[in-house]
Amino acid sequence: MRRESSEKMRKKIVSIALAGAMVLSLAACGGGDKAAESTTAQAAGETTTADAAAVKESKAAKQEASTAKSPDNDIVIALQADATHLDPHVSSNGVSNQITNEMYETLLTFDEDTNVVPLLAKEWSVSEDGKSYTFVLNEGIKFHDGEPFNAESVRAVYDRGLKDSSLTLQRTINAWEDVVVDSEYQVTIKLKEPNNTFINKITQFRIVSPKAMAMENASDYLAKNSAGTGPFVLSERVDGGYTKMVRNENYWQEGPSVDSLTFQVVPEDAARIAMLQTGEADVIFPVPTTDVSQIENDPSIIIDVAPATTYRYVTLNTEWALPDGRKPFADKRVRQAFNYAFDSEAYAKVVFNGYAKEPTSIFSDSIRFYAEQTPYKPDLEKAKALMKEAGFEDGFDVELIVDNTTIEQKGAVFVQQQLSQINVNVKVLPNESTANAEKTSAPLEDTTVQMWYVNWASGSYEADGSMRNILHGEKFPPEGYNTAFWNNEEFNQLLDDALKMTDDAQIAEAYAKAQAIAWEECPWIFLGNDNTINAYKTYVTGLQYKPGGTMVFRTVGLDHE
Amino acid sequence: MPNTQNEQVKTDTSFEENYIDENVSVKTNKTKEFIKKFMKRKTAVAAFFVMCFLLLMALFGPSLAPYAPEAYDYDNILAGPSASHLFGTDQYGRDIFSRILAGTPLTLGVSLSSVIVGAALGTVLGLLAGYYGGWIEMLVMRGADVLFSFPDILLAIAIVALLGPGIVNVFIAVAVFTVPSFARIMRSATLAVKGSLYVEVARSLGCKDGRILFVHIFPGTLQSLIVNFTMRIGSAIMAASSLSFLGFGANIADPEWGAMLSLGRSYLSTAPHMVYLPGLVIFITVLAFNLFGDGLRDTLDPKIK
């Protein structure tokens, strides 16, 4: 059940944090750089309100002008939620990763622009057939428990994954054939078949000390002790309360200058804002969009607005039948009408206070191989005409399930209001995420899902991960989350072919086609991407970023008294 | 919420003294006298009018609302109170005043109906326990003890944990949470009446148990029932809105007061009227029921005050 629950959490990922960042050679990654670079620039400029841009501009000036100093050298980060577990192979949701990534590192990692860059491995190469990847490791690195880091420790993580199928580590290694130790500092990972997502997924493969993993109750040990190579060492934790770490004095590269780092769980939005204002917290994440105006004029606070990799949508169950037997969502015209009736600009404004972007494809433009589509501009006349053509002029009653968090419900009610314009009467049914996970994992013959307000982010920022689990015809629940029960042969084939390709141009072409098909077919109402907003005191230095606005504290410092 | 149980405790203990001073039967001339006495308590009378107003609001409010509760206006979101929007607007630009009006039947309905059901159950159990004694009493009182050991809304939360969230389950939870206090109070009331002369007489005349219970004993326990009933409505509103606030209650799309307040807390720093005003309405409502209950008790018990 552990696997199941983390699987659920995965859908809720707001952003995935990864191990310590190094803005190194962009060349290391290959073809995706340009796309990534331009999208960041774009995203920052195109955010639907001018506010976002203004906020960004004022950042440097503020940092210059501010004379505020931290009273101590301990950094406190107020987060909305807590990690489910500190064993990095058990938990895998966004918050868990945010916290564990300060203690555990990976062979490769992402920079701010979704490029894969070295971390524990200093270089890597791929074989001709695309089936084996060889990594050369950095030397002289020690785990928190004193064990040396080497090729054997990489192998040991793989072994742990093989032995225990309940770990979320499974998802990273399930396409692997073997891990071969070539020498003390060289390791080769062999794949069952070529897989274009491998290099992105390796950024989720967290290295833990073999000694800790060999313990009988490794997870229990790791819940209380850290055994990674990261810049911080776990010091104390109250589950659901806070997680405190101290600086790793033996860190292998340039590390943080703060004495300690505390992640404090503060679910109440207003409380997080107040904590930042009073200086109780040095960094808060996320900043609720409605509260940005509250702090943007504070001279001691800097706000960072990052394009989110999270994509929001509503699934339309194409197999769902009305009491009279008609299947409204089986008709493409109805699905398109829904998209024409939905005003994504107003959605960004009302639900995210302007801090969101209109959708231009079926996943975020910060993901590699994104291909821009023509937006469905709101057009009520056209929507009504399509509904009439499809024989649903008078609309119908439909249920929309949604998680019961404030922001999710806010969006769902907005959808309800929009669809009322074409006589569709939406009943919003908010539930705890666990209850929704039960509903949405029911197979087609048992499903009660009509519409589902949800969001998706690929933890490893790749195109396949952004589509397969939620749109591929083989990913009907309980296999995946394709609750639209949309099965398009051509789309499926494109995804399957692209996965095995090694040529970037070919991959891009296949994914572009796939996106165009889904965009035209509308298995969902396309809602948008909201920005990730972080805020921190001007005296916080050395903060780095990951894609999707995830913070990295590897070199963090405080300008203190 | 630390308050809800207090009332029960208070009535529970003060009942005995109530009782000693009072005659057993409540007759019509007494009713008149009661009304006369009650009218002297100005706060209680005021509370009574507020209560009546709330009930009228529940019945007619939704149709008197200046706006449709679902009518949105994206150009006017999170606006503070003004002449056109008395209580301001919410995150979709919906009129909060209209939504509060529309939510009155929901909020009051759930609380009233759950107290009625809980009180009925508790009364019957209490009467039976007090009258028959023995294992029935043991069972009922131990049951009440167990329920009481989950203090206050914890019991309601536990029940919702069991049944899952939702307004129907809140209704059940609040009803169950109401039962033990009535069972206890009615038991002690029954015990007191049971020994009285006219019950003895009725019994010696060969009346059936059922008749003795409901014709002779029940009316004698009526006043403690009424007092507790009024007091519990306040607790029930509080418990139900607390559950909604915690996200275990009403559908957040519905204009239930606790749920409205819960949604509003995301806007605490930018649009505090979304928290202040629904909270104020809950407060005034609970206050009215409590003041009225106080007045009732004081009128029925001339000793205190």
Next chain:
Amino acid sequence: MGRYIARRLLETIPLMLIISIFVFMFIHLIPGDPARTLAGVEATPEEIEAIREEFGLNDPLLKQYADYMIGLFKGDMGRSLKSNIPVTELIWSRFQFTIQLVCAGLVWAPFLGIFIGVMCAIKRGTWVDLGGMFLAICGLSAPGFWLGLMGIQFFSVKMGMLPSAGLESWKSLVLPSLVMGTGIMATLARYSRSSMLETLREDYVRTARAKGQKESIVMFRHAFKNSLIQVVTILGLQIGGLLSGSVITENIFSIPGMGRLLVDSISFRDYPVIQGLLMIFALQYVLINLVVDVLYGVINPKIRLD
């Protein structure tokens, strides 16, 4: 005295047994197959079977209960489904926060409550009495979550005077303690007023007055001291209210106590944790009442005889 305590302790045992049955049955009362509920819908039949095995759901109910009780005495309440941390450990790590909150509420509220109550009784019928009692009933009627949020909005957001979350310093306890204590203050004010008024009617008070003792001495030496005994009993029951008040308070002020754990666990359907928490809450409450009863017996020896 020893016998009295022993008797009260013995009386508690059957109650605790019934509570334990109630809490034990919790998981069986959930509609549907408990193993399936615990495993989640995605679980394979093998996984469900494993759960059945792990939780001993194949055993006869009586044996399951016995195992549960043995575990309970060993301090083993299973593991959290969400975090896989032992429930006992999880609750223990949260316990201190809730206790801090309860104490923060108890530090001022009962005293202020009793003070208001006594003043109202002394100044009976005056505006002091009216004002005090109106304040008290307002305190009873104000929803804690409302008070708490207004407190955050005013003192933290607007004035920046008090912290709004966590439990770092005494300052961060101020607002939560306000929310925790309001109800108890109100109740005690009301209660001590009526109890004081009653004692004032007692013979010994009348006698004292008749003997011409000073009014202040009559009030405090005779009336106040005696009415306090009754007030103490109510205090015990009030602590139960505080425990449940912590659920709301902890959620508003982001304090990682047992109340927030309960709400989080309910959202996650983490049944072992819910079960454990209910058990602990009930246990605490019963024990507190036991202590109060014993105290009461100490203060007022008459009660021990019945």
